[in-house]
Amino acid sequence: MTQMSTDWAAEWAAGDGEPLRFLGPDGGLVRPDLPRPPDDLLGEALRLMLLSRALDQKCTSLHRQGRLGLYAPVLGQEAAVVGSHLAIDPATDWLVPASREQPAMLRHGWPLDRLLASLLGRIDAARIPDHVRMLPRQQSIASQLPHAAGIAWATAIRGLDGVTLAYCGDGATSEGDFHEACNLAGVMGVPLVLVVINNQYAISTPVSRQTRAIRLAHRARGYGFPGVAVDGDDLFAVHEVTRQAVERARAGGGPTMIEAVTYRMSFHNTSDNPSLYRDPSEEAEAGLRDPVARLVAYATGAGLMTPDAIDVVEAEVRAEVAAALDLALSYPAPGPEEIFRHVFSD
Numbered sequence: 001m002t003q004m005s006t007d008w009a010a011e012w013a014a015g016d017g018e019p020l021r022f023l024g025p026d027g028g029l030v031r032p033d034l035p036r037p038p039d040d041l042l043g044e045a046l047r048l049m050l051l052s053r054a055l056d057q058k059c060t061s062l063h064r065q066g067r068l069g070l071y072a073p074v075l076g077q078e079a080a081v082v083g084s085h086l087a088i089d090p091a092t093d094w095l096v097p098a099s100r101e102q103p104a105m106l107r108h109g110w111p112l113d114r115l116l117a118s119l120l121g122r123i124d125a126a127r128i129p130d131h132v133r134m135l136p137r138q139q140s141i142a143s144q145l146p147h148a149a150g151i152a153w154a155t156a157i158r159g160l161d162g163v164t165l166a167y168c169g170d171g172a173t174s175e176g177d178f179h180e181a182c183n184l185a186g187v188m189g190v191p192l193v194l195v196v197i198n199n200q201y202a203i204s205t206p207v208s209r210q211t212r213a214i215r216l217a218h219r220a221r222g223y224g225f226p227g228v229a230v231d232g233d234d235l236f237a238v239h240e241v242t243r244q245a246v247e248r249a250r251a252g253g254g255p256t257m258i259e260a261v262t263y264r265m266s267f268h269n270t271s272d273n274p275s276l277y278r279d280p281s282e283e284a285e286a287g288l289r290d291p292v293a294r295l296v297a298y299a300t301g302a303g304l305m306t307p308d309a310i311d312v313v314e315a316e317v318r319a320e321v322a323a324a325l326d327l328a329l330s331y332p333a334p335g336p337e338e339i340f341r342h343v344f345s346d
C-alpha cells in the first residue's frame with residue numbers, strides 16, 4: 001500500500017473501539033478512498049497464506065498418522081500473521097514469534113524443511129540459520145516479550161535501524177511478562193511493534209474470561225504508546241497499520257501495539273477438541289470472515305488473478321510442502337543421548 005498521511009492509531013482512538021477495516025468479508029473495499037495495495041504484495045501474501053494452509057493440512061495429517069508430535073495451526077489467522085510480517089524487512093528487522101506464526105517464520109528466513117524438522121523432533125537440522133534475525137518459537141506464554149523489548153532496546157542503543165516485530169496471543173496479555181515488556185518498551189521508547197493476535201481463545205478460555213477490557217489495544221495507552229485494533233482477517237488493514245507502526249518505530253517514534261481481531265478457526269493444537277467448549281455455529285459464523293476467501297474474492301473480483309491461477313499456486317505450495325517434508329525426514333532423528341546434550345558438560 002502506498003504512503004498515506006492518516007494516523008491510524010489516532011483515527012482508531014477517536015472512534016468507538018471497532019477494529020479498523022479496509023477490506024470487507026465479501027472481498028469489497030470498505031475504504032475505497034485508500035489506494036489499492038501493489039499487486040506484487042498481494043501475490044506474495046496470497047502465496048504465503050495458501051502455503052500456511054497447506055502446511056496446516058499436512059502437519060495435522062502427519063499428527064493423525066502418529067508421525068508428528070504436536071502441531072498448532074494458523075487456520076483463520078493468516079491475514080493477521082502475513083499482513084503484519086510483510087511490513088518488515090527480514091534483512092534488518094527482528095522477528096520474535098509466539099508459537100503459531102509459521103508463515104512469518106518462513107518469510108523471515110527459516111527454511112520450510114528446517115521448520116518441519118523442528119516439528120519432527122530433528123533438533124540439529126531445525127537450527128535457525130545464524131544470519132536469520134529471529135528467536136525460536138516460544139511455548140511458554142508471553143515469555144518471549146521481555147526478550148523482544150530487550151532486543152528492540154539493544155538495537156536502539158547500538159544505533160541500528162532495525163525494528164522488532166513481536167507476536168503474542170490474547171491469553172498472553174494476562175501474563176506478568178506482557179506487562180513488564182510493555183512497560184519497559186514504553187519507558188525506553190524502543191522500536192517495537194507488538195501484534196496481539198486476538199483469536200478469541202486461550203485454549204478453552206474465551207477472551208471474555210481473560211479481561212473486562214473492551215479492547216486489548218486500549219491497554220497500550222496505559223503504557224504510554226499508541227494502540228490500534230484492526231480487523232485481523234483483513235490483510236489490507238493489518239498490513240497498512242503495521243507498515244505505519246514500523247515506519248514510526250524506525251524513525252525513533254517508539255512502540256505500537258496492534259490488536260488483530262480474528263478467530264482461531266481450528267483447534268488450539270492437535271491435542272485439543274474445541275467441540276467440548278464452543279458452539280459449532282460460532283465457527284460457522286467465523287468461516288464467513290475467512291481471511292483467505294476474502295483476499296481471493298478481492299483478487300478475482302478486481303481481475304488481478306483468475307481462479308485457475310489461484311489453483312496453480314495451491315498446487316505449487318502443496319508440492320513445496322511435500323518436497324520439504326521429504327528433506328526433513330532425511331535428517332537424522334535424535335538418539336536418547338540428546339536429552340543430556342547442552343545440559344551437562346560430560
Ligand SMILES: Cc1ncc(C[n+]2csc(CCOP(=O)(O)OP(=O)(O)O)c2C)c(N)n1
Nearest residue numbers: 139140141168169170171172199201202203
Ligand atoms: C506460562 C504458561 N502458562 C500456561 C501455558 C499453557 N498454555 C499453552 S497455550 C495456552 C493458551 C495461549 O493462548 P493465547 O496467548 O491466546 O495464544 P494462542 O495459543 O491462542 O495463539 C496456555 C495457557 C503455557 N504454555 N505457558
